[in-house]
Amino acid sequence: MSSEVLPPPPAVPVPDVTSSAQALRSYLHGLPGVDAVGLEARAAALGTRSVKTTAKAYAIDLAIAMIDLTTLEGADTAGKVRALCAKGVRPDPTDRTAPRVAAICVYGDMVATAKEALAAAGGPEVHVAAVATAFPSGRAARAVKLADTAEAVAAGADEIDMVIDRGAFLSGRYLDVFEEIQAVKAACGRPDGSRAHLKVIFENGELSTYDNIRRCSWLAMLAGADFIKTSTGKVGVNATPANTLVMLEAVRDFRRATGVQVGVKPAGGIRTAKDAVKYLVMVNETLGDDWLSPQWFRFGASSLLNDLLMQRQKLSTGRYSGPDYVTVD
């Protein structure tokens, strides 16, 4: 996995639906609707799959390798970030076979610290993801958002998690949102021509309807998002199985329409191994094997890792350990 790996070229050109605000609006509103009752029933049904023994062991390791281990607190310090990096590289000090996480997710000002800490911990291949664009509210002038992004990229961020302007989306100014995503994507560029991966955060809880989430998924993918992400983790409703399922269906349909594969990242509120496995089942049965890798699916989480590690210890020892058998960082 590396940031140089780009999605395959489109099989079909992306439809030109962004020539005007009206064209984009018509296109997004022409997408099939989402029936909330049916969607939630399907998400719940997938949650009843029974994953045991070898399948469970595989799922737990896969989930660990998909984690964007996150600290996004106002109180973050360099010490806190270093500890998190060490944990991301060596999640279970008692068992070196535990996989590393995919990335460490921090605020932009901690990128350099995280990069150094990962290198020092012997895990330079673990990515650093930075939230940008006036995270979590997204309420700032575009110039500020772009500067925020450029600064994080310059500090060495491998991935940028941007928030969309929900106000613009909810007031129907889809083209503004589209152009902002494109501008942020351009700001992800590095001097050597490569660029940081762009994850676009919707804040599903604020978009509020599944129809909006579906439209927003298409909007972000049309604008060039590498990943679409459910939420910031800072509001009441974050990732849910149902709102993630809408996004999984959207990336599936988008690849079919354009040939471009986009990743999905649910974030916020996924705390247990059991929950994580349910998300993996959804990926497995909606998207299949093509998305079952850290390159195409991530969990934005902090406490999830410890529960996965405890379940992992249970599988290898046959006994439940307890919170003191995993590290608190």
Added chain:
Amino acid sequence: MAHQKFAYAPAPESRAVVELAPSYGLFIDGEFAEAADGRVFKSVSPSSEEVLAEVARAGEADVDRAVRAARKAFTKWSALPGAERGKYLFRIARVLQERARELAVLESLDNGKPIRETRDVDLPLVAAHFFYYAGWADKLEYAGCGPNPRPLGVAGQVIPWNFPLLMLAWKVAPALAAGNTVVLKPAETTPLSALFFADVCRQAGLPRGVVNILTGYGDAGAALVAHEGVDKVAFTGSTEVGKAIARTVAGSRKKVTLELGGKAANIVFDDAPVDQAVEGIVNGIFFNQGHVCCAGSRLLVQESVQEEVLDALKRRMATLRVGDPLDKNTDIGAINSAEQLARITALAEAGEAEGAERWAPPCELPRSGYWFAPTLFTGVTQAHRIAREEIFGPVLSVLTFRTPAEAVEKANNTPYGLSAGIWTEKGSRILAVASRLRAGVVWANTFNKFDPTSPFGGYKESGYGREGGRHGLAAYLAEPGEAAGGRGEGEGELDR
């Protein structure tokens, strides 16, 4: 790691929760007894062809004995205050909940349906029906069936093999709540859960003779329907048998309700929520291996979205997991019997012979047992047999339409009328189309949803009468002014 596959490990439910005896008798007057002529038959597991148990085969003499027992019990049972009858029903409902896991495994073994359906759908609904009708037992005056509602007497009930315990609940719960006693004959391929239900009745302390279970073949069912001492006949099953029953009881004082076949239209309009519609189509036809009388076996899809919907449907069908019914990850279990498999196979072959295009996802079927892969026929027209005849298996016929009027016309162009489905994001269209569909149940943006409070029944050859809800009670109560059966002269005649 990314190159490995996320393959679910087998997750079979334990059979140890079910203690099966080698043989079972008939349940008459609170006791298990052999058939009068000592005949027996075997119940096999359709997924493995393993013999599960030997069961007594009821004949005419046994039917007579059971009806007499029910008749005798009726006097006391119908005289109980409604609140007392309600207590027994509540007790049965609670025992069913306590034994839900055992009964779910048993039903799965005997019927071949997946455990996730018996566990998540059948058993919760079975208990819900008893709870619901228990609540009505002391409120019959408020059911809208006239003042001082009276029970009919002895109900002779014959049920099919597709939902053995659920069909039992649909029939037994309202009958008992209204004050009737019952003689019930389960299907010959799925007799076991009814016999376990007999044990549930004993556990709940139900008085002797109130519920009698006769396991047997069609001859026992016919004898039960024809028996003089039966006041009410309730049947769920094929239209062919339903017609025979209607002929038998014609001109008699017996009341009848029939829930027969169906060939439901599931109509997908161009503005439907596609992903959820696909789930509804799958649930409509592949739920319970398509052994559902109200299955959405005719997909009517608007021509303008045909390709999109079919692509999505095929992709979804490819993820259906066919196999061991006791595995918690199985979506589609075994076909109930060799006879039924032969019928499905023959109709599918007729579909091909008549020019429809057959498609099934690649799926490996187990070697023993009776299996049929989920199958789709495209290019089907109203003139094809697979568009007209009930297949009662996991076979979907896809037809197309251009306008709402054409959709309604095609949907109604069937001898049946049990259910229908409408998929559209437009509320006004749901109402307009639903009011023109001649079907007992019309689901909008969902399919195969059941609830004890909601009446269920058909138009045309799908039968008459309603089960569930207040309407289901009415079928077990005498109409105002009508002499209730089972009292006075009824009993005398039988005892002569």
